[in-house]
Amino acid sequence: MPDPRFKILTSASTSGPGDAGRTGSWRVERPVIDMSRCIPAKTGKHACHLCWLLCPDNVVSKDIEPEIDLEYCKGCGICAEECPVQAIEMVPDADFIEGAERE
Amino acid sequence: MQKTNDQIIQIRWHGRGGQGAITAAKVVAEAAFRSGYGGAVMAPTFGTERRGAPVTTSLKISRSKIYDLSPITTPDIVVVLDHMILHEVDVTAGLKPGGWIIMNSPRPAEEHAFPGYRTAVANATRLGVEAGLRKGVVNTGIIGALERASGLVGIDRLAETIAAEFAGRNPEANALAARLVYDATLIYDNQTGGSPDA
Amino acid sequence: MSKAIIESGNVAAAMAVQLARAEVIAAYPITPQTPVTEKLSELITAGRMDAEYVAVESEHSAMAVCIGAASAGVRAFTATSSNGLLYMSEQLHWAAGARLPIVMCVVNRGIGAPWSVWNDHQDAISQRDAGWIQVFAKDHQEIIDMTLKAFRLAELVHIPVMVNYDGYYLSHTYMPFEPPDAARVDAFLPAYQYKHALSPERPESLNTVTLPDARLDVNGIKRGGYMDIRHNLHEEMGMAIEVWEEIDREFQGHFGRGGAPVLDPYRCDDADTVIVAMGTMANQFRVVVDRLRQDDGIRAGVLALQMYRPFPGSRIAEALQSARHVLVYEKGLSYGNQGALYADIKSALYPYPSRPQLHNFIVGLGGREIPTESLYQTTRAACTEDRMRPPAQSDAPQWIGLQL
Numbered sequence: 001m002p003d004p005r006f007k008i009l010t011s012a013s014t015s016g017p018g019d020a021g022r023t024g025s026w027r028v029e030r031p032v033i034d035m036s037r038c039i040p041a042k043t044g045k046h047a048c049h050l051c052w053l054l055c056p057d058n059v060v061s062k063d064i065e066p067e068i069d070l071e072y073c074k075g076c077g078i079c080a081e082e083c084p085v086q087a088i089e090m091v092p093d094a095d096f097i098e099g100a101e102r103e
Numbered sequence: 104m105q106k107t108n109d110q111i112i113q114i115r116w117h118g119r120g121g122q123g124a125i126t127a128a129k130v131v132a133e134a135a136f137r138s139g140y141g142g143a144v145m146a147p148t149f150g151t152e153r154r155g156a157p158v159t160t161s162l163k164i165s166r167s168k169i170y171d172l173s174p175i176t177t178p179d180i181v182v183v184l185d186h187m188i189l190h191e192v193d194v195t196a197g198l199k200p201g202g203w204i205i206m207n208s209p210r211p212a213e214e215h216a217f218p219g220y221r222t223a224v225a226n227a228t229r230l231g232v233e234a235g236l237r238k239g240v241v242n243t244g245i246i247g248a249l250e251r252a253s254g255l256v257g258i259d260r261l262a263e264t265i266a267a268e269f270a271g272r273n274p275e276a277n278a279l280a281a282r283l284v285y286d287a288t289l290i291y292d293n294q295t296g297g298s299p300d301a
Numbered sequence: 302m303s304k305a306i307i308e309s310g311n312v313a314a315a316m317a318v319q320l321a322r323a324e325v326i327a328a329y330p331i332t333p334q335t336p337v338t339e340k341l342s343e344l345i346t347a348g349r350m351d352a353e354y355v356a357v358e359s360e361h362s363a364m365a366v367c368i369g370a371a372s373a374g375v376r377a378f379t380a381t382s383s384n385g386l387l388y389m390s391e392q393l394h395w396a397a398g399a400r401l402p403i404v405m406c407v408v409n410r411g412i413g414a415p416w417s418v419w420n421d422h423q424d425a426i427s428q429r430d431a432g433w434i435q436v437f438a439k440d441h442q443e444i445i446d447m448t449l450k451a452f453r454l455a456e457l458v459h460i461p462v463m464v465n466y467d468g469y470y471l472s473h474t475y476m477p478f479e480p481p482d483a484a485r486v487d488a489f490l491p492a493y494q495y496k497h498a499l500s501p502e503r504p505e506s507l508n509t510v511t512l513p514d515a516r517l518d519v520n521g522i523k524r525g526g527y528m529d530i531r532h533n534l535h536e537e538m539g540m541a542i543e544v545w546e547e548i549d550r551e552f553q554g555h556f557g558r559g560g561a562p563v564l565d566p567y568r569c570d571d572a573d574t575v576i577v578a579m580g581t582m583a584n585q586f587r588v589v590v591d592r593l594r595q596d597d598g599i600r601a602g603v604l605a606l607q608m609y610r611p612f613p614g615s616r617i618a619e620a621l622q623s624a625r626h627v628l629v630y631e632k633g634l635s636y637g638n639q640g641a642l643y644a645d646i647k648s649a650l651y652p653y654p655s656r657p658q659l660h661n662f663i664v665g666l667g668g669r670e671i672p673t674e675s676l677y678q679t680t681r682a683a684c685t686e687d688r689m690r691p692p693a694q695s696d697a698p699q700w701i702g703l704q705l
Contacts, residue, residue, distance in 0.1 A: 001494055003457040003544060009525050009533040010400045011511040012497045015504050016519035021512050129475055133307050136477050143307060144476045149469040149668060150418055170584040171673050172470045 017059045017072040027075030029090040031068055037087035041065045051079035051088065110167075111142070112255070113175045116160040117194050118184035120152045123242030126268065127184075128162040131246060131255070134264040135164045138256040142169035149174070157192050164255070180205060182249055184227075184241055186215070195220065201294050205248045207241050212291035222291045223252035230283040235276035243269070243277040247284030258285045305479045310471035313441040313478055314380065314406045314464070315340035317448035319350045320486045323378040323404075327355040327366035331385040332418045333468035334408040338380060360385040364392035364403075371401035372507065374498030376452065379403070382468060383410035383417075386424045390431065393461075397432025397534060399508050402455035402493065403462075405433075406448065409580070409632075410468040411667035419668020420468040422579065425609070426633035426641045428463070432534055434541055435610040437579040438466040439565070441478035443607075446558055449486060453548050456493050458541045460534070465609075469668070470581040481556050489555045538611045545608060563613045564620060565605040568594070572602030574684040575624040575657075577617070577646060579606045582630060582664070582671065589677045599684055606642070614649030621650065624657045626684040630676070630701075632665045639698045661698040669702050676701075 002008055013019050031051075035041040039048035044064060052060045059069040060079060068079075080088040114131070118124035125147050132143040142165035148158050161175040177197045186208035188194065194204065195217055204222045206215055212224040227244030234244070243265050250258050262281055266274040308316075314337050318326070326345070328338040344350040357363045363379045370377035381389065386407055396403050407425055411417035425435055436451065438444045444466050451462040466472065481489075497505065515526045525533070542563060549562035567587050569575055574593070576586050583605030593599040604620055606613075621627050629643040638644065643661035650656050660683045665671045679701055 001456075001491075002459055002496075005540065006458050006537050007533055008400050008459040008537070009530050010398075010497065011508045011524075011527075011530060012505050013518040013522075013524055014520055015506045018517075018519050019506050020510055021516050129307065132475060136305070136307055141477075144474060145307075146469070146474040149420075149473070169476070170587045172474060172581050173585060173671060173673055176672070 015058060017057055017069050020057065022071065023057060023074040024069075024071045027070075027073060027093055029075045029077065030070060030073065030093050030096070031075070031077070031079050031088045032091050033066060033068070034087045034089065035065055037085050038066065038083075039085060039087075048084065050082050050084065054078050054082050111163050111165040111169060111171075112180070112253075113178045114162040114164070114180045114182060114249070115175050115178040116162065116182045116184070117188050117192060118158055118160070118242070119154075119188070120156050120158050121154040122184050123240070124158065124160045124182075124184055127182075127242040127246055128160045130243070130261070130264050130268050131249065132162055132164070133268070134256045134261050137264065138260055139166070140164045140256075141167050144169045144172060146172065146174065157188050178202065180249070180253060182245060183207065184245055186210070203252045205245065205252055207245050207248070212289040216291055216293040216296060218293060218296055220293060221252070222293065223248050223288050224291070225251075225284045225288040227280070227284050230287060231280045234280035234283055236273065236280055240277075240280070244280035244284040247281035247286075248288040250281075251285050251288040252290065258282060305477045307475050307477050308441070309336065309473055309475050310441050310444050310466055311336035311408070311473070312340055313444040313480075314448055314466070315344065316480050317445045318378050318404075319344050320445075320481060320483055321378075321404075321449055321452045321490055322350075322376065322487075322492075323352055323452075324375045325353050325355065325366065325370035325377045326379065327357050327363045327370070327377070328379045328381065329357055329360050329363050329385060331360075331382045333410060333420075333472040334380045334382040334385070334406070336472070337406060337408070341378075360389040361392055364389040364396060364405075367403045367405075368392060368396050368399065368401055371396070371403050371495070372399070372497075372499050374493065374495040376456075376493045377403050378405070380406040380408065382408045383412055383424045386428060387412065390428060393428055393431040393433060395508075396461045398530065400459040400534070401461060402452075402459050402495075404448065404451045404455055404464065405461070406444075406464045406466065408468045408472045409465050415667075417667040418468075420470055421632035421666045421668070422465070423633040423666070425463065425465045426635075429610050429641065432460070432538070433610065434458075434460050434462040434538065434545075434608070436462065436464055436545075436608050437606065438464065438471065439581055439584045439605060439607075441471065441476050442558065444471065445478060445480060446552065446556070447607075449481065449490060450545070450548050450552055450562075453490050453551075454541065454545055457544055457548070458537055460538055460541060465580065467581045479558075485555050489552060542608065542611050542613055542616075561605075561607065563608045564616055565607055566620065567603045567605070569602030569604055569620065572600050573623070573625040574599055574601040574628065574680070575621055575626070576601065576603045576628045576630060576680060577606060577642065578603065578630045579609060579642065580632075582632070582676075585671070585673055586630070586676060586680075588673055589680060592677055593681060597681055597685075599681065601680065601684070609642070612645055612649070614645070617646060618649045618653045621646075621657055622653065622655045626660065627657045628660045628662065628680055628683055630662045630664055632663075634663055634698060639696065643698065658695070660695070662701050663698045664701045671702065
């Protein structure tokens with residue numbers, strides 16, 4: 001057992017949204033879910049949830065209509081890549097800034 | 104108080120890679136330690152060894168702990184497991200005046216007369232076979248010649264140590280080889296003598 | 302010494318690992334370390350040691366396996382030499398930053414190029430800043446005792462420990478030593494328990510990208526940033542010196558051996574000339590010191606440095622306060638500067654009132670023979686030198702035994 005005088009500070013923490021800081025600020029593109037195609041949303045049953053399982057920052061909820069916590073979503077796009085029905089689209093964040101115009 | 108270098112008995116072993124000089128030196132170290140020499144340090148040639156090539160092993164024995172682990176340069180005794188090595192290596196290099204040359208050779212002791220030194224010779228190759236060993240096993244036998252010349256620890260303790268070291272590998276024959284060589288060793292003192300006739 | 306045996310230094314190291322009940326051994330063979338790994342795999346195969354031997358394809362992987370094992374709360378051991386140590390260098394820094402209590406024996410050997418299998422300390426010295434604790438043994442008894450104490454230290458302070466011993470001079474040399482009693486070792490070294498041990502019940506993120514600034518984690522607990530973690534490694538490494546001394550006292554209580562875990566002085570009490578060295582050379586100097594006192598009337602002593610990192614700077618400086626000459630002999634250097642140990646000692650002395658005259662000698666690189674006679678001659682010459690040399694000249698290392 002470690003000596004109690006030693007703090008033994010390491011980079012060890014519970015995994016979860018925010019474990020790596022406010023990672024939402026890293027984002028360039030955000031995932032947008034088309035609920036008409038998303039399997040749990042469309043069937044009303046807990047099924048698939050691959051985006052929840054594979055998100056490296058645990059920011060996707062395991063709900064019938066999955067929600068993404070944009071405070072921490074860093075926009076990696078893994079959910080969009082893995083979605084078996086291509087229900088998730090990565091959209092430039094700039095499009096959501098008020099007053100921004102898209103050419 | 105620390106013992107100085109002069110009180111360390113330094114034995115250099117000359118053999119060929121694979122001949123068992125290291126094991127023989129280890130047996131003598133073990134026996135010496137058991138008989139009250141608190142310092143017994145055995146070091147093979149540092150580096151790489153090839154089977155059949157000449158190799159040396161250093162053995163230092165002292166009544167107290169040995170602190171200097173540097174290789175032996177001025178031995179008191181040299182042990183030669185194979186007399187043919189004399190053509191390849193100067194076994195007397197650094198040997199102290201009056202020092203011992205212990206040799207496995209089929210030739211008589213006086214034919215191995217080194218001016219200023221004492222020689223102890225036995226045919227460990229032949230005696231090893233007589234003891235029941237495979238031909239060419241000489242490392243245990245030569246220990247008998249070393250003991251005969253040096254009187255370091257006593258032949259009984261050496262024979263015991265050999266038997267323990269070779270447990271499961273013909274212990275009795277190996278111990279017997281040392282005893283046979285001990286009895287057969289002939290000594291030629293040439294400390295005051297000149298060069299042997301060519 | 303009734304229970305003493307005569308064996309090689311590598312076997313002494315392997316016996317320590319067996320007695321310590323290490324559970325994972327991952328190693329790649331390299332001269333002169335090879336017999337350690339051979340002996341351990343032999344013990345495991347024969348069922349005399351309950352451990353997993355992982356045959357890896359490189360030293361980098363060996364340390365990676367030890368990191369994995371230690372992260373899972375398992376006692377891990379490896380051994381290497383020379384270029385093998387350098388090949389695992391990246392993982393050494395990782396193990397230290399992750400605060401994993403791994404123990405490794407380094408059988409010191411010169412570094413290529415040019416290729417060398419012979420002894421010096423350049424391998425260990427090159428890794429002095431990796432965040433590992435580094436200790437140096439002088440004989441087989443110290444190898445076996447120090448390796449056992451190293452497991453205890455590593456697990457108390459959660460910093461990996463490197464036990465160094467000289468290639469060939471110790472690794473392949475046979476001498477008497479007493480293996481500690483197994484039941485007493487169990488009392489001295491309890492099983493390893495790690496609160497961050499990997500567990501599916503308690504998932505954690507370990508050593509992921511750690512931001513420059515401290516932050517609140519998902520549970521609202523403040524988590525140190527990179528610099529805070531590294532600062533604590535440094536601070537706690539310094540504190541480890543005292544823990545090492547406590548462990549030594551405990552070990553002494555169990556086994557009756559010890560008493561000089563950090564510095565091992567020989568005839569230093571009244572010495573005005575003190576030689577500082579690490580490893581077997583420090584013992585070789587005992588003979589030199591005796592001769593200097595007897596033949597030349599020089600009050601000489603030798604201070605063996607047993608622990609190099611953390612550097613016991615204040616202890617050394619205090620030990621050298623009454624010396625007029627301090628001679629640092631070492632088998633490694635910082636190229637383009639001077640001996641690494643010499644520079645460390647010089648810097649440790651700076652804040653102290655007494656600054657003895659310092660001399661630096663580089664010896665024995667790549668196994669160049671170190672005749673005791675040359676240690677005697679160079680020491681005698683240095684401490685009978687009356688005039689002060691110009692500063693730049695006196696600070697430059699003198700190479701002993703060059704054949705140029």
